[in-house]
Amino acid sequence: MSTATTYRTCPRSGLQFEKNAESLMKANAFIGVVWLLIGGILAIGVVLTRWPAVHWLPADKFYMVLTAHGIDMLIFWIIFFEVAVLYFASSTLLRCRLATPRVAWLAFALMLVGSVLNNVTVFRGASSVMMTSYVPMMAEPNFYLGLILFAVGALIACFVFFGTLVVAKREKTYDGSVPLVTFGAITAAIIAVFTISSGAIILIPTWLKSVGIVHEVDALVYRTVWWAFGHSSQQINVAAHISVWYLVAAVAFGAKPMSERVSRMAFLLYILFLQLASAHHLLADPGLSTPWKVVNTSYFMYFAVLASMIHGLTIPGAMEVAQRRKGYTKGLFEWLRKAPWSNPTFSGVFIAIIGFGFLGGISGVMMGTEQLNMIIHNTIYVPGHFHATVVIGTTLTFMALTYYLIPVLFKREMVLPGLAKWQPYLFGFSMYFFCLVMMGAGTLGVERRHWDMAFGGSPLAYEWPGAAYLMMGLVGIAGVAAIGGGAIYILVTVGSLLFGRRLEDGEVSARFVPLPRAAPTVIAQSYGSAGFAAPGTFALARVFLISFVLYYFINWKYLSTLWGLS
Ligand code: HEM
Numbered sequence: 426m427s428t429a430t431t432y433r434t435c436p437r438s439g440l441q442f443e444k445n446a447e448s449l450m451k452a453n454a455f456i457g458v459v460w461l462l463i464g465g466i467l468a469i470g471v472v473l474t475r476w477p478a479v480h481w482l483p484a485d486k487f488y489m490v491l492t493a494h495g496i497d498m499l500i501f502w503i504i505f506f507e508v509a510v511l512y513f514a515s516s517t518l519l520r521c522r523l524a525t526p527r528v529a530w531l532a533f534a535l536m537l538v539g540s541v542l543n544n545v546t547v548f549r550g551a552s553s554v555m556m557t558s559y560v561p562m563m564a565e566p567n568f569y570l571g572l573i574l575f576a577v578g579a580l581i582a583c584f585v586f587f588g589t590l591v592v593a594k595r596e597k598t599y600d601g602s603v604p605l606v607t608f609g610a611i612t613a614a615i616i617a618v619f620t621i622s623s624g625a626i627i628l629i630p631t632w633l634k635s636v637g638i639v640h641e642v643d644a645l646v647y648r649t650v651w652w653a654f655g656h657s658s659q660q661i662n663v664a665a666h667i668s669v670w671y672l673v674a675a676v677a678f679g680a681k682p683m684s685e686r687v688s689r690m691a692f693l694l695y696i697l698f699l700q701l702a703s704a705h706h707l708l709a710d711p712g713l714s715t716p717w718k719v720v721n722t723s724y725f726m727y728f729a730v731l732a733s734m735i736h737g738l739t740i741p742g743a744m745e746v747a748q749r750r751k752g753y754t755k756g757l758f759e760w761l762r763k764a765p766w767s768n769p770t771f772s773g774v775f776i777a778i779i780g781f782g783f784l785g786g787i788s789g790v791m792m793g794t795e796q797l798n799m800i801i802h803n804t805i806y807v808p809g810h811f812h813a814t815v816v817i818g819t820t821l822t823f824m825a826l827t828y829y830l831i832p833v834l835f836k837r838e839m840v841l842p843g844l845a846k847w848q849p850y851l852f853g854f855s856m857y858f859f860c861l862v863m864m865g866a867g868t869l870g871v872e873r874r875h876w877d878m879a880f881g882g883s884p885l886a887y888e889w890p891g892a893a894y895l896m897m898g899l900v901g902i903a904g905v906a907a908i909g910g911g912a913i914y915i916l917v918t919v920g921s922l923l924f925g926r927r928l929e930d931g932e933v934s935a936r937f938v939p940l941p942r943a944a945p946t947v948i949a950q951s952y953g954s955a956g957f958a959a960p961g962t963f964a965l966a967r968v969f970l971i972s973f974v975l976y977y978f979i980n981w982k983y984l985s986t987l988w989g990l991s
Pocket residue numbers: 465468471472475491492494495496498499503555556557808812815816820873874903904905907908911
């Protein structure tokens with residue numbers, strides 16, 4: 426096997442990039458951002474239609490645009506970027522060459538062709554089946570074929586990642602166990618293999634049905650298997666963005682995890698309990714019995730929730746410990762006040778952590794509970810919840826990571842740093858607000874699966890409380906602000922790649938360079954525990970717990986008023 430390649434040690438970060446891995450990371454991250462751009466442009470159409478006073482697009486255009494928005498964002502943007510993260514967590518953090526670069530380019534090509542084919546098909550107009558593409562509603566064959574090609578490409582990329590771990594082990598580029606960030610990425614990739622296989626199991630027969638070879642795909646089986654894919658893919662995102670949180674805690678503060686062992690265990694919980702948690706997507710379906718649903722969502726769901734809560738505690742905790750060690754020990758929160766708030770890598774991640782936990786997490790547990798689910802099922806509350814997880818959690822985290830990668834990976838000085846500094850605040854906080862008002866409107870009953878909340882033209886009008894219209898108007902305003910925040914991100918990143926001052930490569934060598942002694946903690950091994958010396962984080966955790974309990978209680982109370990006993 427030829428190993429003719431070179432390694433570059435970045436003078437700005439101490440990270441070492443192998444040539445093939447570097448080009449592949451750049452290509453995958455870049456195409457991901459292009460999909461974010463397209464998905465963001467489509468968001469304009471979606472949001473200006475759900476804003477009642479504007480109600481821009483007619484139904485057919487709306488559903489076409491919405492289908493593309495969901496797929497381009499949640500599948501194409503996120504997964505392209507995740508492939509870059511996987512290559513980073515293997516090749517770069519383990520300082521080894523990427524296994525089988527040619528195969529990795531093949532994976533990239535399949536993903537590119539698949540994503541373009543899917544989108545072109547959506548815009549032909551006969552495939553507005555939404556991201557979930559539930560049968561028996563059928564799209565054109567190339568809609569499914571595009572998704573399948575994309576999935577095969579992503580699966581191959583996961584295997585390149587695993588191969589790279591093997592290379593690192595065999596060539597002894599690190600000793601001890603892999604760093605925590607790599608461990609988190611391994612979790613994500615294991616889940617990805619399962620996820621993508623489930624997607625294939627259900628999309629291949631559906632594709633065959635669309636070309637007329639298979640005659641029937643059972644609707645209930647479809648939904649069950651589709652969600653083995655749909656829910657798990659969110660668990661990939663969570664494992665990936667949490668790995669990035671640990672990475673950023675390390676690069677922004679030199680923070681070590683409070684307890685490596687606990688953090689690793691928490692990643693394992695995702696693998697173990699993810700499938701049980703998928704059931705929350707089937708709560709309104711007749712397939713599973715009610716007692717099963719109640720037991721599942723009242724008990725088992727919390728194992729996966731526990732994992733996220735552990736990370737939510739240990740990551741800010743690690744930042745706090747690192748800051749306190751630097752002398753920021755006054756009161757509960759000096760460590761937080763003196764954090765690098767004008768560095769968008771840090772602020773983006775911190776805004777993501779808080780929003781993901783408070784908005785995405787609490788609403789997820791509420792809606793994941795069998796009985797409470799019935800209050801908000803198929804209302805606009807649902808996209809309110811998942812924009813808190815996939816936009817505030819995953820997307821904002823990946824944006825924050827990009828700011829770090831512009832000088833380190835892309836070797837460019839960032840353009841418009843003043844704008845970049847504000848971007849996480851604009852995007853993050855307008856998204857906070859967007860999610861909150863969507864959830865508010867959903868609690869009042871505003872539907873998700875109908876593009877016109879006024880139900881114009883229907884013989885029996887429905888009288889909404891005025892607040893419902895108000896909140897959907899606010900959804901429109903907050904959505905437009907968030908799109909503005911997204912546009913600034915694109916402007917800064919693409920602008921930096923095109924016009925940013927070139928930075929020097931750093932030393933290039935033909936062999937990997939072993940870890941220097943003063944290596945950044947993310948790549949060095951770190952064992953043991955930093956102790957529970959994070960009182961500020963514990964205060965935040967108590968606020969979280971109280972919000973959680975209150976919100977839960979309010980919803981049970983609300984449920985009881987809907988269900989009179991007389
Ligand atoms: C600027 C930011 C964004 C805005 C303003 C926005 C807005 C919206 C709106 C208004 C809906 C329609 C809700 C409905 O009527 O059912 C929607 C759906 C959706 N959005 Fe976004 N979005 C944004 C970013 C994102 C991102 C970054 C992702 C994923 C990472 C995403 C994933 C989705 C998905 C999966 C759907 C559901 C599509 C379906 O029902 O098939 N969005 N978005």
